[in-house]
Every structure is written in structure tokens, then in C-alpha cells.
Amino acid sequence: MYLVLSLALAVCSCTREADEDPLYLKYSLRQDITAAQLNGFRINDSVKVDVVILVADDSASWQSMKEEFDIRTSEGVTSWLGNIDNPRQRVKRSEVPLWRAMAVHDDHTIAFYRIATAEEFDALREYQLTMTENNIFAK
Amino acid sequence: MERKMTFEELWERGERDGLLVQLKQGFPRWQRRRRMRRTAFVSVAVLLVGGAIMLWHPSRESLRYDSVCCNRNVFPDSHWADVAHHILTIESL
Numbered sequence: 531m532y533l534v535l536s537l538a539l540a541v542c543s544c545t546r547e548a549d550e551d552p553l554y555l556k557y558s559l560r561q562d563i564t565a566a567q568l569n570g571f572r573i574n575d576s577v578k579v580d581v582v583i584l585v586a587d588d589s590a591s592w593q594s595m596k597e598e599f600d601i602r603t604s605e606g607v608t609s610w611l612g613n614i615d616n617p618r619q620r621v622k623r624s625e626v627p628l629w630r631a632m633a634v635h636d637d638h639t640i641a642f643y644r645i646a647t648a649e650e651f652d653a654l655r656e657y658q659l660t661m662t663e664n665n666i667f668a669k
Numbered sequence: 670m671e672r673k674m675t676f677e678e679l680w681e682r683g684e685r686d687g688l689l690v691q692l693k694q695g696f697p698r699w700q701r702r703r704r705m706r707r708t709a710f711v712s713v714a715v716l717l718v719g720g721a722i723m724l725w726h727p728s729r730e731s732l733r734y735d736s737v738c739c740n741r742n743v744f745p746d747s748h749w750a751d752v753a754h755h756i757l758t759i760e761s762l
Contacts, residue, residue, distance in 0.1 A: 550738060559741035566749045570735030578735070607759055620720045632756050641756040654757070661758040 544583035552583045553617060553629075553642060571643075577653040579643050586638040595640065601633050617642060622641040623651060632653060 554567040568581040586592035599618050612629040613619040632641040645651045683689045728737035
């Protein structure tokens with residue numbers, strides 16, 4: 531009995547959700563946006579990053595999100611490196627920690643990948659290249 | 670001084686006293702009880718080990734991410750991992 535209880539306790543402590551990011555918290559209160567935070571998204575065997583995803587429900591909320599993040603393009607994918615405290619502000623790669631942000635216009639979606647170190651940045655880039663190549667060759 | 674009995678004499682005496690009959694009846698019963706106890710112990714051990722493996726074995730999804738929180742319950746958690754993967758691998762990049 532004690533063994534079962536301690537096992538259940540250990541499982542509960544392991545599945546406990548991580549802290550919510552201020553970026554997620556801010557947009558999770560908006561009625562016109564679906565906000566999600568993915569904790570520990572696996573990039574490779576040793577790198578995991580947190581991801582905040584914002585999806586605008588309609589064109590009006592997409593326009594407002596574009597203005598808030600200073601996105602001036604209107605098609606394809608817009609990507610930038612954002613300040614960790616203010617994702618609207620563009621930063622250089624060397625200024626880690628930062629957000630790797632990618633806005634997909636067709637989906638009205640922005641994904642923010644939290645990059646803490648230069649190694650994580652490289653791992654994410656590697657993941658992008660490898661997976662994109664796999665997608666192309668799979669077709 | 671009492672003389673030591675031979676094996677044959679002991680056997681005859683055992684048969685006469687009913688000792689051998691008791692032994693014949695008792696030994697399989699004792700063996701059965703022991704076997705049942707052993708089976709029960711092995712079953713409990715197998716159940717515990719199986720349960721522990723089921724609890725701890727990482728699922729395919731838990732290998733992709735640790736946890737998800739969302740302001741609306743419209744999609745399963747795996748959907749957000751798919752979105753995070755999809756956006757990273759859009760061909761137009």
C-alpha cells in the first residue's frame with residue numbers, strides 16, 4: 531500500500547505543470563486569442579525549449595496582434611528574435627536569452643520559442659533544417 | 670538397553686501406527702499450501718512490477734513535451750506540439 535501511494539505521489543510530482551510564462555499569462559486573458567504554453571518541447575536528446583503559441587480567432591484580433599508585435603508583412607512567415615521581456619523589441623542573436631518568434635499569416639498564429647543559450651539557438655536551427663529536409667524528401 | 674530397530678522394523682511399525690498414512694496425506698497438502706503461497710507471492714510481485722512499469726514508462730507524447738497549459742480546452746495537448754513543430758518546419762523558410 532505504501533509502495534503504491536509513494537509511486538502515485540512521485541508520478542504526481544513529476545507531472546506537475548511548470549510555471550506559466552508572463553507572455554502566456556498576458557495573452558491567456560484575452561477573449562479573442564487562444565494562448566497555449568508548451569513546456570519542454572523536445573528539440574533533441576539534450577535540448578528542450580518552452581514555446582508560447584498565440585492564435586488569433588479572427589482577422590481583427592490578428593491585425594491587433596500584428597500591431598502589438600510590430601509585424602509589417604502580410605503573407606508567408608515572419609520571423610524575428612525578440613527581447614525576452616518584451617518580444618516586440620528586436621534583438622540580436624548574441625543577446626540570449628531571447629524569443630525566437632515566428633508568425634504564420636495564413637494561420638493567424640505566432641509561436642515564440644524561448645531560447646536561453648547559444649546552444650539552444652543552434653539546436654533549434656538544426657531541428658528546423660533537419661525536419662524541413664525530412665519533410666521535403668518524404669514527399 | 671533398548672536395541673536399535675532396523676529399517677524394516679521401523680517401516681512395519683510406521684504402517685501399524687498409521688504414521689505413514691498420515692505422512693502420505695500430509696505431505697501433498699503441505700506442498701500444495703506452499704505452492705499456493707509461492708504463486709500468490711509471485712503474482713503480487715508481477716502485478717507490482719507491471720503497475721510500476723505502466724506508471725513510469727514514458728509515452729510517445731511525453732517524449733515530445735513535458736506539459737501544456739492553454740486558456741481554452743478546444744484542442745488536445747498534442748495539437749500544440751504539432752503546431753510548434755509545424756511552424757518550425759514550414760517549407761517557405
